[in-house]
Amino acid sequence: MPDPLNTDAAPSGTREITLDAAGIPLSGLLAEPRHGRPRAVVVAVHGGGMRAGYFDSRARPGLSLLALGADLGYTVLAVDRPGYGASAAWLPRGQSLAQQAATLHDGLADFAATHDTGAGVFLVAHSNGGKLALAAAAEERGDDLLGLDISGLGSRLAVGTDQLPGQNGHGDWRRHWGSLRLYPPDAFRQGRHLVSPVPEMEAREGPLWPDMYPTIARRVRIPVRFTFAEQEQWWLFDDEALAALRRPLGAPTTVIAHQPDAGHNLSLGWAARTYHLKALGFLEDCLLAKDAAPARPAARPPVSLPVPVP
16 A cells, blocks of 8 residues: 555545646646536645645545545645656756746646636645745736745744755754644654755755845735744744735735644644635635626727818
8 A cells, every 4th residue: 555645656536747847847746626627726835845745644534635625626736846856857956936936837837738727726835835836926927826825934034044954954853843742643654755855956045035035025916825833933923023024015915824733834733624724715715806806897999089171
């Protein structure tokens, strides 16, 4: 029997998929609704040093975003970010954040060419994956996204830059998890299959995020929701830090939520189902806002002015 969190052996209800991102292969996991067309596509973007299976925990029933989303009528696509999975051999140093954003959009365009995307694409992202989600939304092509739901990411670090995960290690592992009671016992055993080296370019850019964030945030023009776990230990989320997170965002809607009984790796913990339901609830809010938006006035035909007779 395959290990249920090993992305090399997808569990029942999901299948492996490879996207063609303008010549770069992006591997991932796909779960689709059993009946009818999808309401929308949820694209799940993992954090640093992880893989797509982060969003498909089978440590206990109900914790997988892929299984939950498909049951609720969404297509869920969890991608290995550029520099991870199938693309690692093509991108041995990884990519800069801007390059990752372009590659992700190329991969999603390939997916949309062969799959029904329903009402559109919504990104659910964790940690460093949240940086990519924001950068993708800041691109011109990002205006077509329905919204973003990001966990485990702020704009002000709670640690020194020398403590951040990088090529030489994953930093203080306890900061990724918080109290061990917040996770099913099998999460740690199965989670070993998700660990992957952080690409060099990603590691180099990591300490620069507080300075990069305002410029990227100003260009985000779609709704955004941030979730901070009760035991988040990489990012500050006091009132001052949250005000700094909101301030530069160009998003029409910004929601900041707190998840009790959870650590940084939200989607691997007992709180995974609770968080995933809230993320999909935010997607429903985005769909509602889209459906209920005032109709744009029809363009008026050009007026032909009479030519004066001399």
